[in-house]
Amino acid sequence: MNTIKHVFFDLDNTLWDFRKNARFALAELYIKHDVENRYGFTFDEFHPHYHESNESLWALIRDKKITKEELRDRRFKEAFNNLGIDNDALAKIFEDEYMETITNFNEVVDGAMELLDYLKPKYQLHIITNGFIEVSKRKIETSELNGYFKTVTYADEIKILKPDPRIFDLAIEKSGANKEESIYIGDDWIADAVGAKAYGMAAIFFDRLDENLQMDGVPTITHLDEVRNYL
Template sequence: MNTIKHVFFDLDNTLWDFRKNAKFALAELYIKYDVETKHGFSFDEFHPYYHQSNEGLWAQIRDKEITKEELRARRFKQAFDNLGIDDDELAAIFEEEYMETITNYNEVVDGAMELLDYLKPKYSLHIITNGFIEVSKRKIESSILNGYFQTVTYADELKILKPDPRIFSHAIEKSEAKKEESIYIGDDWIADVVGSKKFGMSSIFFDRLNDNFSMDDVPTITHLDEVKNYL
């Protein structure tokens, strides 16, 4: 990979630890609205239902089955309903406050800063994210990730989501890079790896959840430090 000049990253769960920060934010809201006392379910009981709902709905967005507006309308209602809490008002409050609250927490994935410090003197660094633009901007600008990236491509700008090759094409044009001199690193097999490879860009799969997917010419890592073996 000695021809690489540009390194593109996914944001959520590749650099910015969405799962950890989301859990902190939800715990704060759970306490704020005294959910356990009012409904009898602890936060530890609630959280797996939220995780299942959110992950499933984001997969449906990626596969163009629903819109982001539908995700926002459904994720907390679905999580509370499945847990056994019939409270649409509470679900609406959680959705309204969640995206503001989550950016109060800015944990990054283990090894992210060490990797960025290693890469920055050698490569131009960029981000391509499917996340909500207003939230994703705050995630970057209010965290220690700020200042590392020459370009950030937001799916919301284009109304096109990874794995659609057009978002990778737009990011390449925006960064004035060439795809044969670029590589993409992400944790979502379909959105990140399948998408970037379909576009014709090299890719590294960050297999944080031990999904064990594989593809010819796609290295798999389980910790960001392993990127240094390839770049």
């Protein structure tokens, strides 16, 4: 990988610890709206239902089966319904407040800052994210990640999501890079690893969930420190 000049990253769960920050934000909302006392379910009982709903809906977005607006309409409603709470008004309150609350928490993935400090003197760094644009901007600007990236490409800019090659095209155009001198690092097998490889860009799969997925020419890592073995 001696020809690499540009390193592109996914944002959520690759650098910015979405799962951890989401849990903090949801726990705060759960207390604020007195859900346990009102309905008898603890936060620890609720959280797996939210996680399952959110992850499955984001997969449907990636596969172009639903829109982001549908995700926002459904994720808390489904989570509460599956828990046994039938309250659409509460679900809407959670969705409205969640988008603001989550960026009050800015934990980054273990090893992220050490890796960025290692890479920044050697490469131009960039982000490509499928996340909501305004929320993603706040995640970067209010966290330790701020100041490390030459460009950030938001799928919302053109309403096209990874792994669609057009989002990679936009990122390459904005960065002034070319794909032969670029590498992409992300934790979603389809959107990140398969998407970048199909586009013709080198890729590293960050296997945070121990999915044990493999593709010829795509190294797999389980901790960000391991990127140093390739760059």
